[in-house]
Amino acid sequence: MAFRIVVQECDASACGYRCLQVCRLGVLLAVPVSRHNRGLPRKPDRYVIAPRFNGYCNACGLCVEVCPDSAISLQC
Ligand code: SF4
Ligand code: SF4
Known part of the structure; x- marks a missing residue:
């Protein structure tokens, strides 16, 4: 069964x-976000988490447990 992580x-x-x-x-990836990038290379303002490799998730639930913001959910 495939599981899907939503962040x-x-x-x-x-x-x-x-x-x-x-x-x-290695299911999750930190993706840089720059809100005011005008085409110039600059340091990212922040990072968001993306479930880039959902297909590898085994639904262990560890990421859901440790998240202090309840930002992660696991769907079947
Ligand atoms: S549920 Fe487990 S395998 Fe899936 S993304 Fe979270 S920590 Fe990784
Ligand atoms: S707040 Fe939750 S989703 Fe965001 S980086 Fe921390 S553990 Fe991951």
């Missing part, structure tokens, strides 16, 4: 990227 927008740096640290299968 709401969060302040990833504030929690120390806990979900990335516990996911041993």
Whole structure:
């Protein structure tokens, strides 16, 4: 059965990227976001978490447990 991780927008740096640290299968990815990028390279304003490799998720639930913002949900 395939599982799907859904991640709401969060302040990833504030929690120390806990979900990335516990996911041993590398399902989740921190994606840089720059709100005021006018075509110039610049440091990202923040990072958001994207479930880039959902197909590898084994539904262990660790990322859901450690998220302080309840931003992650697991769907079958
Ligand atoms: S449920 Fe487990 S395998 Fe799936 S993304 Fe979360 S930590 Fe990774
Ligand atoms: S989804 Fe939750 S655990 Fe992951 S970075 Fe955001 S706040 Fe932290």
